[in-house]
Amino acid sequence: MGDDCSVPGFRVHITGSSIVGAGYGLAAWYVGDMHPMTCALGAGLCSVAGMMPDLDSGPGIPLRESVAFAAAVVPMMMIHRFQQTGLPLEAIIVAGAAIYLAIRFGMSWLLKNYAVHRGMFHSLPAAAIAGQVTFLAFASEEPLRRYFVSSAVVLGFLTHLVLDEIWSVKLGMFGPKFKKSFGTALKFHGPVLWPNLLTYALALALGALAAGDAAWTEKLATARQQMEQAARPYQQWQQPQWQYRR
Numbered sequence: 733m734g735d736d737c738s739v740p741g742f743r744v745h746i747t748g749s750s751i752v753g754a755g756y757g758l759a760a761w762y763v764g765d766m767h768p769m770t771c772a773l774g775a776g777l778c779s780v781a782g783m784m785p786d787l788d789s790g791p792g793i794p795l796r797e798s799v800a801f802a803a804a805v806v807p808m809m810m811i812h813r814f815q816q817t818g819l820p821l822e823a824i825i826v827a828g829a830a831i832y833l834a835i836r837f838g839m840s841w842l843l844k845n846y847a848v849h850r851g852m853f854h855s856l857p858a859a860a861i862a863g864q865v866t867f868l869a870f871a872s873e874e875p876l877r878r879y880f881v882s883s884a885v886v887l888g889f890l891t892h893l894v895l896d897e898i899w900s901v902k903l904g905m906f907g908p909k910f911k912k913s914f915g916t917a918l919k920f921h922g923p924v925l926w927p928n929l930l931t932y933a934l935a936l937a938l939g940a941l942a943a944g945d946a947a948w949t950e951k952l953a954t955a956r957q958q959m960e961q962a963a964r965p966y967q968q969w970q971q972p973q974w975q976y977r978r
């Protein structure tokens with residue numbers, strides 16, 4: 733936690749990932765010609781994702797704030813997904829509330845009871861999982877927007893891991909000194925077998941789901957485009973173009 737000077741605290745992490753997120757959003761806006769709202773969403777998610785790996789550090793600000801934030805934002809990100817499946821408004825509200833409760837209480841219970849600090853939450857496959865979950869929740873029909881938003885989460889997550897590693901190196905008189913925590917954040921696997929297996933199984937399963945979903949969503953978008961194109965001459969004939977007066 734933040735009291736320990738050998739570990740970057742909550743404030744360092746949120747500052748670091750906010751700076752990286754702002755740079756990412758600005759770059760996409762200036763260079764990539766991305767819509768400003770998409771850039772703002774990416775920047776915000778990157779900033780929040782910088783807290784995510786410390787969800788494993790037990791009760792405290794990162795756990796409380798990130799879980800509450802995820803519980804509120806994940807159902808909102810999934811609105812489009814629900815609409816795609818053709819659910820009525822009432823069902824969307826009930827589903828959103830259920831997801832809120834599952835994250836708010838289910839996830840905090842799991843994290844408090846099973847997460848080990850600097851376990852597999854601090855690892856590269858965990859960063860991939862965070863990105864895949866975002867990809868699945870944010871079902872935009874434009875692939876570029878979808879990849880941009882889910883990459884923002886991966887970027888924030890990685891910023892956290894990199895900061896953890898930087899803090900574990902101390903410059904002494906005789907060159908850098910490596911603390912015990914060195915190498916426990918940016919890693920592919922941990923020392924215990926079953927969390928490794930669980931993490932990789934989850935990453936693979938989510939990867940397969942995301943790949944299938946990407947293909948499905950793009951097919952849906954193409955079908956919609958074709959339908960709109962077919963309907964265009966009819967629409968033009970039926971209603972005049974709207975004129976906006978300034």
Ligand SMILES: [Zn+2]
Nearest residue numbers: 785786854896
């Ligand atoms: Zn950490």
